[in-house]
Every structure is written in structure tokens, then in C-alpha cells.
Amino acid sequence: MAQTVKFTIDGKQVTSTEGTTVLEAALSAGIFIPNLCFHPDLEPYGGCRMCIVEIQGMRGMPTSCTIKVAEGMIVKTFGPEIDKTRRDALQLLLANHPTDCLACVKNQRCELQKVAAYMGVTERTMQRTARPQAVDESNPFFKLDRNYCILCARCTRTCNEITCVNAIDLVSRGDETRVSLFQDQQFMESICRSCGECVARCPVGALVSKNTVIPSSEVLTTCCYCAVGCSMYLGVRDGKIVSVRGNSEGKSNKGKLCVKGRFGIAEFVTHPDRLTSPLVKGENGQVQASWDDALQIVADRFKTYSPDEIAVVASARTTNEDVYAVQKLARAVLGTNNVDNCARL
Amino acid sequence: MAGLATQFGSGAMTNSIGDFKDSACLLSIGANTTEAHPVIGFEMKQAVKRGAKLIVINPRKVGLVRHADLWLRPKSGTNVPLIMAMCRVILENGWHDEAFMAARCENLEAFKESLEQYDLESVSRITGVPAEDIKAAACMYAKNTPAAISYAMGICEFSHGTDGVMAVGNLAMLTGNIGKPGAGVNPLRGQNNVQGACDMGALPTTYPGYQSVTDPVSQAKFALAWGKTSGLKPGITLSEMFDAACDGRIKAMYIIGENPMLSDPNLAHIEKALRSLDFLVVQDIFQTETTALAHVVLPGASFAEKDGTFTNTERRVQRVRKAIEPVSGSRPDWLVTCQIAQKMGAQGFDYKGPYDIMNEINRLSPSWGGITYERLDACGSLQWPCPTVEHPGTPILHTHVFTRGRGKFMPLDYFPPFEMPDDEFPFLLDTGRALFHYHTGTMTRRVGGLNRFMNEEKLQINPADAQNLDIRDGDMLSIASRRGKVTARAKITDVTPAGTVYMTFHFRETPSNLLTSPGRDVVTATPEYKACAVKVEKVKVEKLKSGGEG
Structure with a gap:
């Protein structure tokens, strides 16, 4: 068990565990420190300089996301010096960031917007310096608009630390710094596996899903594809699935998803090819029938076979309850143990 | 397993x-x-x-x-x-x-x-x-x-x-x-709920919770709970069902959410089996190669349209929750099954919903005794065995003793695969999955973006073999085994070793299981998807025009 650590933030006694960063300890104690490059899944980075604090006995203003808590530590999260330094850092980020927030899909969900609002910053005081940057729309599911990028490196760290694919990285220096793929390729030419973990962690409108629709409600469920059993929220609006989000509380996936789970569900679920009526084979092939008629035909025909003449194949894609019902039908009604699933395939 | x-x-x-x-x-x-x-x-x-x-x-x-x-x-x-x-x-x-x-x-x-x-x-x-x-x-x-x-x-x-x-x-x-x-x-495990399907007794040898059908005590228990049950004789496996259909022993089949006409080995044999049936009912969300052969097709609901649970590969049971209403005309699979049972006059299928079914599972499957919806809603997931509502679930099996008592070391002999390459069929064909598609593609092939990543089958072939056969990347190839022939473009890659070629089974246009072997595991009857002998040839252009096979 990790050791308990007692220390002080802004005069308030806080208890945390050894190994926790000052920022995480503050946030979980209900003390907000603005931050942008921090993400709980990622290693401390200290890139955006928003979370700077003063710690008694330490020189300067360290970033609270990179300092681990220590017994007796005395932390101050606000003050004129801190405020000025944060504002300067924020102005540097805003200088090259578009201000057409209404036109951005991240409007009201943008973390830069939230930090600016928290800091009371309403206008840019520094001149734009960067040239317009390339937008990569090659991937069918998401795009990278570097003009919105604040170089927090959450995406590149995700690709390195979480998925270990290493498709993207920060390249070059100074105002040439940018998120790039190997040899400045487009996403579709690269080794990117399109999992969208970077998109899920981008705090601004730089890496965003194409066709973003904000759901009116979300339902917690389990992915229908492979056997990892990723816990996910399906976002629903107007009777359709419009979004998918990994559930960070999910024990098997801890919020992560792959390309099929994140981007491959909505389209098939309500695809126009879905079967919408029972079909019964007649002389001219399969024709639509009512549920009542179709079920009656099945029931009548099933009754005519002895237990050894009939076999049931349950589906490993359906729910446990679906499978239970069908093996019960096989055994208790059809009287046969001829029931199997694709487990051997 | x-x-x-x-x-x-x-x-x-x-x-x-x-x-x-x-x-x-x-x-x-x-x-x-x-x-x-x-x-x-x-x-x-x-x-x-x-x-x-x-x-x-x-x-x-x-x-x-x-x-x-x-x-x-x-x-x-x-x-x-x-x-x-x-x-x-x-x-x-x-x-x-x-x-x-x-x-x-x-x-x-x-x-x-x-x-x-x-x-x-x-x-x-x-x-x-x-x-x-x-x-x-x-x-x-x-x-x-x-x-x-x-x-x-x-x-x-x-x-x-x-x-x-x-x-x-x-x-x-x-x-x-x-x-x-x-x-x-x-x-x-391969599919979202393959573990659960086995747990629930969709096996010819076991009732829910791996209670053996040959055990009279289990049989008596289920007969008492259900009013009636099957005999003590184990049923036949999936592969055996198709054999039995071919020779007329099996006359009717009820297939749910499976597409054996693309996913199962030696497809010509599967097609013969399904066509031999007197009565075939297939329940699915889309028309597939298998529903096409059915006498009755019943439209099921997708996972997004129903409540229930899935069991993942680590025995973790998690809730599936209805996000949207079933697409017009479709019904949840459990409901369809129960309605068939009721139309046959059976009792005990009047569940109000999946919640009721889970209650019955809790009662009859000891390792699932404590896996209730209330607990799943509260804590997210539980790993079986979880015999009581106080039990925390089991993240690690066999901690103190093996489930069977002592772990049994097995002496083993080596046997080569059923079908090995020879002069006529000099390559070994291996089959498997790719990231961007799922199984027979009934779902993923309908997602435009996923098709942008992969929209056709490619035969993976080692650079050395490609050089020997004068094959270039993208060349159209014919791949033939003793059982069938398909065509696919070449993808030259050292991912596959020399002497072995590789395909997925995601594409109906290139049904790789036309080729695969009738070989099966001697114990479980699992098909030998990973090895069969094939020959690979370049398709000449005029042959292409006249329309290839497969």
C-alpha cells in the first residue's frame, strides 16, 4: 500500500498518497488549478505551464503536474506572480489559436476555452505569428487541423504511452513545432491504426471526429466486436447512435477503444440493409411475412422433428440472456442436446 | 478449450x-x-x-x-x-x-x-x-x-x-x-460473447454453468426447473451438425447470428449441408450468405437495441443496455426464441425481459449465483465464478487448488497438420483476422470508413515466393486447394513466411473458406483453419474477363 502523505495547499490540509502529483492531489481535494497538457492516463509532461504553483523551499514556480507530493509540503496555487506568468503562457497559446469558437466543433467542450474563461482572459494581447498550417483530412473518421493545435502533446504521448503505435510525434523546433507523422505523411499513408485514442484526449479542436454530433443522452454498454469487452457509452440523439466514448471506469479497457468500437458501430446499427420483416420462402423465393405467421410456421415445423433430427446454433454475438433462452428452447422444448456455438471457430 | x-x-x-x-x-x-x-x-x-x-x-x-x-x-x-x-x-x-x-x-x-x-x-x-x-x-x-x-x-x-x-x-x-x-x-476468445455462449450452455455437452448433460443429477435439476429437458446423451458439435445434415440425419436447423456460409471451413460442404435441410430457420440482423438459404428468416435486434449481458474473454460479465429502440420490425433475439417456444405450447418462456432470464440463470448456474443486474449496475462488472451475492467475483482462477483438484501434466506426441503442402499444392494457407473487419463482415463491411482501410481480400505472400512465381504486388492470383478456388490480388510481405500464404475470412467476394481443410481437432472438432495446402497461380488477363471463380 502506498504511504499517506499530509501537506498543505493554500492553507488547507490535504491528505494524499505517495507518488501522486501536486496537481492530481489538488484536483481530487476540490482545489482547481488550471491545466491543459495534463491527462490522468499520461505521464507528467509540464508543457503548457498553466498549472504552475509556488512550493515553499523550492525556487521559481514549478509545474504542479510534475511535482510529487511530500510530507509537510506547503503549496500556494495563486498569487500575483503566478497569475501573471499563467496569463503570459496562456496568451502565447491564444496568439496562434483561431478565435472563431462558434465555428469549432469543440465549442463549450474545449479545455482551452475553459482555462481562458477561468483566467478571465477575453482577448488576445499578442500578435499572431504562425503561418496557416496543413489540415490532414485523409482519415475517414477524424481530422487533424494543426491551426487549432496548442502543442500540449497529449496526442503524441497517447500514441507513444497508451497505444504504443508511435504514429505521431512533435517535430521541429520553435514556431515550426508541429504534430507530424513519419516523413510528414498523411494519416492514411502512415502506420496509424485509427484507434482515435489521440482524438479522445485532444483538449481543443485540433484532432476531432468528422461529423461530430453532440448526443442528447448517453447509455453505458459493452462493445459488440471482439472479446475484450470494452465498456463504452453510446451517445444517442433523435433515435440514432451519434457518438461512442470509452468508459474510463471499464475494468477491461479503462476507457480505451479500437477503430471498430469507436468508429464502426453507428453506421451498421441503423444501416438501410437491416432486416425489418420476417421472410418466408415460397415458390418465388423469400417473401415478407408477419411475425405471427412466421413464428407459427417455425413452431409448427419444429414440432414435427424428433430430438435427433434437429440442431440449434446459438450466437456468440448475442447476449447471455439470448443464448440462455435458445439453449433452453433446444433442451426443454425440442428435447435435444444438439446445440452449439462458434466457440471452436 | x-x-x-x-x-x-x-x-x-x-x-x-x-x-x-x-x-x-x-x-x-x-x-x-x-x-x-x-x-x-x-x-x-x-x-x-x-x-x-x-x-x-x-x-x-x-x-x-x-x-x-x-x-x-x-x-x-x-x-x-x-x-x-x-x-x-x-x-x-x-x-x-x-x-x-x-x-x-x-x-x-x-x-x-x-x-x-x-x-x-x-x-x-x-x-x-x-x-x-x-x-x-x-x-x-x-x-x-x-x-x-x-x-x-x-x-x-x-x-x-x-x-x-x-x-x-x-x-x-x-x-x-x-x-x-x-x-x-x-x-x-474471438467474439464479444463467445465465453458467455459457452457459459450459458450453448454446447452439446453442458447445461448452463458447465453442468454436464451426462450427469443424471444435473439432468434432474434442469428437468425439475424447466418441466422437461434433453436426454443424457451429448449432442453433436457444429461441424458434426453439417455432416449430419448432408447425410440426412439432421433435418432442421435453427441458426442465430452466424454465417457459416462464409465463416466455416470447406464451404462447399456447408452449402451442401444447408441445402440438404428440410427446414432452415436463420435469425440475423442482415441478409447473409446463410439467410439466403433459409426457409424462414427472422430479423433480430442489434446489441444497441436490447438489454442483457456479455461475458468477455476474462470471464467478466458486463451489462449491455438498450440505447435505441429495435430497428423497425426487428425483435430482440431472446424474445423471438421465447415466442417460438410459446407458440409450441411450452411453459416457462414468459419472461418480462432479460432481467427475468438472468434471475433464472442465477438460480440454475452455481458459478453465476451472485451475478445479478443490481450488482452489475452498482459495480460495473463481475468475473465468474461468483456463487453468491456477497462474493466479489474471481479475477484469478486456481489460486489455491485447481478447479479439478490437481493440475494434470499431459504427455503429448507430435502430429503434423492434416493436410501438408505437396508437389501439386505447394503452399500452406493460413487464415485469420484483420483489424479493420470483423468475421464475415456483415457489420464492418457496411461501415464506409472501415472499407477505406481494407475493401478487398489480398493474398499475403512472401517476397521470395513472389519472386519465384514472378508475382508482383497487386497481381491477380488464383488460389486453389483440393476443395475450391478463389481469386485475390497479391500483397507481397515478409509478414508471412516463405512457403506460407495468408488470407482473412472477411470478404464474401473472396470466400477463403472454400479452400480450407476438412481437418478437425481430434478432441474438440475445431476446424484446421490455420493450415491447408494450396497452389497459387497468376491469373491471365483473358481469364479474368471471362469471369473468375469464387
């Missing part, structure tokens, strides 16, 4: 996905985890980043190879001698866990005796893996504990796949890597 059930008493993944982070060594055998189980792939790569050793045993240069400390590339179908040789090296060098073996296992002498045939020199010859690599792998696995083995269908889908699984079980027991965090033997 019969292999582990024989040795340990349970065929399921012994540990949890989250355990990989505690492993000092990961041994991946016959698995393409980054493609087939991407999120587990993340977990394994992260473990390697933190310092865990990774050994990959795979004839294919799969994604994990890039992250591996050691990659063994055996010839297809030689897992048994390779793993048994690792066992022998471990014993000879005294790297085994004597205390664990003595306290927890049995049948060691017979096992040791069978190791005599697996000297490094012979095994190296059979497998094509250098002796020093076998030794290095044995050393790395045995000396870095806890060590976790994960495997997938690259072990099972051989005519002696059960032996492959048991070889793996031997290796884990020998080193005491059972019943501990970060250790274990972990079969990665």
Missing part, C-alpha cells in the same frame, strides 16, 4: 487483462493481438514499455514482433514440439518450480517420459527454430516470474490444437505460473 479443461478443470482465461501490467514476462503464442484484440495489445505493449520481457511465438511477423525481446518463428502446426522442448530445457536446467509441481500437480512421470522425444536437435529440425532460440525462450519465460501466456486461434485451429493448448498448460504448471497475479494461461 478442452485442453485447459482437462488439465485445470476450467477452459477459461485464468487471469485478467489488467494482470498483464504485473507480468515480468509475456509469452504470446499463435495470437495476432494487435489486430484481433487491439485493446489487449495496448496493455501488452505498455507492459513491455515498463520492462516486461515479451516472447512472441508465431510463424507470422505479427504486430507484437516489433516489441518483442525474442521472436520464434516455427513452421505452422509445430507448436507442440516447440513448447514441449521448452519444457524439457526448463526441467534439464532446474528452472522449474519443484514446490508448486509437488504440491499442486500430478502425472509428472508420464509427462517427463514423453519429453524424451523432444531433444533440441530434433525439435529444431521439425520447427525450423534454432536450438539456441528455443533455449533462450525457455530461460526467459522460466526466469522472469510471474510470466503470463496468452494465446489465440493460432494454437487451437489445428487438427491437434488441443495438444497445443495442453503443451501450454504444461509449461505454465512446470514454472508455477498458475494462480498468481501476472501469471496464468490466457486464451483470448
Whole structure:
């Protein structure tokens, strides 16, 4: 068990565990420190300089996301010096960031917007310096608009630390710094596996899903594809699935998803090819029938076979309850143990 | 899964996905985890980043190879001698866990005796893996504990796949890597609920909760609960069902959410079977190659339209919740099944919803006694066995004793695959999955974006073979086995070893299972998808115009 650590933030006694960063300890104690490059899944980075604090006995203003808590530590999260330094850092980020927030899909969900609002910053005081940057729309599911990028490196760290694919990285220096793929390729030419973990962690409108629709409600469920059993929220609006989000509380996936789970569900679920009526084979092939008629035909025909003449194949894609019902039908009604699933395939 | 059930008493993944982070060594055998189980792939790569050793045993240069400390590339179908040789090296060098073996296992002498045939020199010859690599792998696995083995269908889908699984079980027991965090033997299951389908008794030999149909006590229990039940005679397996349909013993089938006309081996045989049936009912969400042959097609609802639970590969039961109403005209699968039963006059199918069904499962399946919707809603998930509502669930199996009592070492002999390449069919065909599609593609092929990544089958062929046959990337090829022929474009890649070609089974336009072997595991009847003999030829342009086969 990790050791308990007692220390002080802004005069308030806080208890945390050894190994926790000052920022995480503050946030979980209900003390907000603005931050942008921090993400709980990622290693401390200290890139955006928003979370700077003063710690008694330490020189300067360290970033609270990179300092681990220590017994007796005395932390101050606000003050004129801190405020000025944060504002300067924020102005540097805003200088090259578009201000057409209404036109951005991240409007009201943008973390830069939230930090600016928290800091009371309403206008840019520094001149734009960067040239317009390339937008990569090659991937069918998401795009990278570097003009919105604040170089927090959450995406590149995700690709390195979480998925270990290493498709993207920060390249070059100074105002040439940018998120790039190997040899400045487009996403579709690269080794990117399109999992969208970077998109899920981008705090601004730089890496965003194409066709973003904000759901009116979300339902917690389990992915229908492979056997990892990723816990996910399906976002629903107007009777359709419009979004998918990994559930960070999910024990098997801890919020992560792959390309099929994140981007491959909505389209098939309500695809126009879905079967919408029972079909019964007649002389001219399969024709639509009512549920009542179709079920009656099945029931009548099933009754005519002895237990050894009939076999049931349950589906490993359906729910446990679906499978239970069908093996019960096989055994208790059809009287046969001829029931199997694709487990051997 | 019969292999582990024989040795340990349970065929399921012994540990949890989250355990990989505690492993000092990961041994991946016959698995393409980054493609087939991407999120587990993340977990394994992260473990390697933190310092865990990774050994990959795979004839294919799969994604994990890039992250591996050691990659063994055996010839297809030689897992048994390779793993048994690792066992022998471990014993000879005294790297085994004597205390664990003595306290927890049995049948060691017979096992040791069978190791005599697996000297490094012979095994190296059979497998094509250098002796020093076998030794290095044995050393790395045995000396870095806890060590976790994960495997997938690259072990099972051989005519002696059960032996492959048991070889793996031997290796884990020998080193005491059972019943501990970060250790274990972990079969990665293919579909979202394949574990659950087995748990629920969709097996010819077991009632829900793996209660044997041949056990009169179980039979009496279910007869009492249901009013009536099946006999003591085990049913027939999926592959046997199709054989029996061909020769008229099986006259009717009810198939739910499966597309054997694309997914099952030796498709010509499957088609003959389904066409021979007197009555075929298929329940699915889309028209498929299989529904096309049905006398009655019933439209089911997708997972997004119904309540229920799935059991993932680590025995974790999680809720599925209805997000939207069933697409017009479709009905949840449990409801359709229950309505058939009711129309047949059966009692006990008047469930108000999946909640009622789960209550019945809780009552009748002891290992699921405590897995209630109330608890799942409160805590998110539970891993069986979970016999009571107070039980926290079981992240790790066999912690103190094996489910069957003592772990059983299995002596094993080596048998090559059923069908090996010869002069006429000189290549070995391996089949498997790709990241961007799922099974027969009924769902993923309808997602435009996924098709942008992969929209046709490509035959993977090694550069050396391509050069010999004067094949260039993108050339149209005909691939033929004794059973059928398909065409596909060439993708030249060293992912596949020389002498072996590779296809997925996601594309109806290129039904690779027309080619696959009638060979089956001698115990479980699992098809030998991973090995059959084929010949590969360039298709001449005029032949293309007249329309190829498949």
C-alpha cells in the first residue's frame, strides 16, 4: 500500500498518497488549478505551464503536474506572480489559436476555452505569428487541423504511452513545432491504426471526429466486436447512435477503444440493409411475412422433428440472456442436446 | 478449450487483462493481438514499455514482433514440439518450480517420459527454430516470474490444437505460473460473447454453468426447473451438425447470428449441408450468405437495441443496455426464441425481459449465483465464478487448488497438420483476422470508413515466393486447394513466411473458406483453419474477363 502523505495547499490540509502529483492531489481535494497538457492516463509532461504553483523551499514556480507530493509540503496555487506568468503562457497559446469558437466543433467542450474563461482572459494581447498550417483530412473518421493545435502533446504521448503505435510525434523546433507523422505523411499513408485514442484526449479542436454530433443522452454498454469487452457509452440523439466514448471506469479497457468500437458501430446499427420483416420462402423465393405467421410456421415445423433430427446454433454475438433462452428452447422444448456455438471457430 | 479443461478443470482465461501490467514476462503464442484484440495489445505493449520481457511465438511477423525481446518463428502446426522442448530445457536446467509441481500437480512421470522425444536437435529440425532460440525462450519465460501466456486461434485451429493448448498448460504448471497475479494461461476468445455462449450452455455437452448433460443429477435439476429437458446423451458439435445434415440425419436447423456460409471451413460442404435441410430457420440482423438459404428468416435486434449481458474473454460479465429502440420490425433475439417456444405450447418462456432470464440463470448456474443486474449496475462488472451475492467475483482462477483438484501434466506426441503442402499444392494457407473487419463482415463491411482501410481480400505472400512465381504486388492470383478456388490480388510481405500464404475470412467476394481443410481437432472438432495446402497461380488477363471463380 502506498504511504499517506499530509501537506498543505493554500492553507488547507490535504491528505494524499505517495507518488501522486501536486496537481492530481489538488484536483481530487476540490482545489482547481488550471491545466491543459495534463491527462490522468499520461505521464507528467509540464508543457503548457498553466498549472504552475509556488512550493515553499523550492525556487521559481514549478509545474504542479510534475511535482510529487511530500510530507509537510506547503503549496500556494495563486498569487500575483503566478497569475501573471499563467496569463503570459496562456496568451502565447491564444496568439496562434483561431478565435472563431462558434465555428469549432469543440465549442463549450474545449479545455482551452475553459482555462481562458477561468483566467478571465477575453482577448488576445499578442500578435499572431504562425503561418496557416496543413489540415490532414485523409482519415475517414477524424481530422487533424494543426491551426487549432496548442502543442500540449497529449496526442503524441497517447500514441507513444497508451497505444504504443508511435504514429505521431512533435517535430521541429520553435514556431515550426508541429504534430507530424513519419516523413510528414498523411494519416492514411502512415502506420496509424485509427484507434482515435489521440482524438479522445485532444483538449481543443485540433484532432476531432468528422461529423461530430453532440448526443442528447448517453447509455453505458459493452462493445459488440471482439472479446475484450470494452465498456463504452453510446451517445444517442433523435433515435440514432451519434457518438461512442470509452468508459474510463471499464475494468477491461479503462476507457480505451479500437477503430471498430469507436468508429464502426453507428453506421451498421441503423444501416438501410437491416432486416425489418420476417421472410418466408415460397415458390418465388423469400417473401415478407408477419411475425405471427412466421413464428407459427417455425413452431409448427419444429414440432414435427424428433430430438435427433434437429440442431440449434446459438450466437456468440448475442447476449447471455439470448443464448440462455435458445439453449433452453433446444433442451426443454425440442428435447435435444444438439446445440452449439462458434466457440471452436 | 478442452485442453485447459482437462488439465485445470476450467477452459477459461485464468487471469485478467489488467494482470498483464504485473507480468515480468509475456509469452504470446499463435495470437495476432494487435489486430484481433487491439485493446489487449495496448496493455501488452505498455507492459513491455515498463520492462516486461515479451516472447512472441508465431510463424507470422505479427504486430507484437516489433516489441518483442525474442521472436520464434516455427513452421505452422509445430507448436507442440516447440513448447514441449521448452519444457524439457526448463526441467534439464532446474528452472522449474519443484514446490508448486509437488504440491499442486500430478502425472509428472508420464509427462517427463514423453519429453524424451523432444531433444533440441530434433525439435529444431521439425520447427525450423534454432536450438539456441528455443533455449533462450525457455530461460526467459522460466526466469522472469510471474510470466503470463496468452494465446489465440493460432494454437487451437489445428487438427491437434488441443495438444497445443495442453503443451501450454504444461509449461505454465512446470514454472508455477498458475494462480498468481501476472501469471496464468490466457486464451483470448474471438467474439464479444463467445465465453458467455459457452457459459450459458450453448454446447452439446453442458447445461448452463458447465453442468454436464451426462450427469443424471444435473439432468434432474434442469428437468425439475424447466418441466422437461434433453436426454443424457451429448449432442453433436457444429461441424458434426453439417455432416449430419448432408447425410440426412439432421433435418432442421435453427441458426442465430452466424454465417457459416462464409465463416466455416470447406464451404462447399456447408452449402451442401444447408441445402440438404428440410427446414432452415436463420435469425440475423442482415441478409447473409446463410439467410439466403433459409426457409424462414427472422430479423433480430442489434446489441444497441436490447438489454442483457456479455461475458468477455476474462470471464467478466458486463451489462449491455438498450440505447435505441429495435430497428423497425426487428425483435430482440431472446424474445423471438421465447415466442417460438410459446407458440409450441411450452411453459416457462414468459419472461418480462432479460432481467427475468438472468434471475433464472442465477438460480440454475452455481458459478453465476451472485451475478445479478443490481450488482452489475452498482459495480460495473463481475468475473465468474461468483456463487453468491456477497462474493466479489474471481479475477484469478486456481489460486489455491485447481478447479479439478490437481493440475494434470499431459504427455503429448507430435502430429503434423492434416493436410501438408505437396508437389501439386505447394503452399500452406493460413487464415485469420484483420483489424479493420470483423468475421464475415456483415457489420464492418457496411461501415464506409472501415472499407477505406481494407475493401478487398489480398493474398499475403512472401517476397521470395513472389519472386519465384514472378508475382508482383497487386497481381491477380488464383488460389486453389483440393476443395475450391478463389481469386485475390497479391500483397507481397515478409509478414508471412516463405512457403506460407495468408488470407482473412472477411470478404464474401473472396470466400477463403472454400479452400480450407476438412481437418478437425481430434478432441474438440475445431476446424484446421490455420493450415491447408494450396497452389497459387497468376491469373491471365483473358481469364479474368471471362469471369473468375469464387
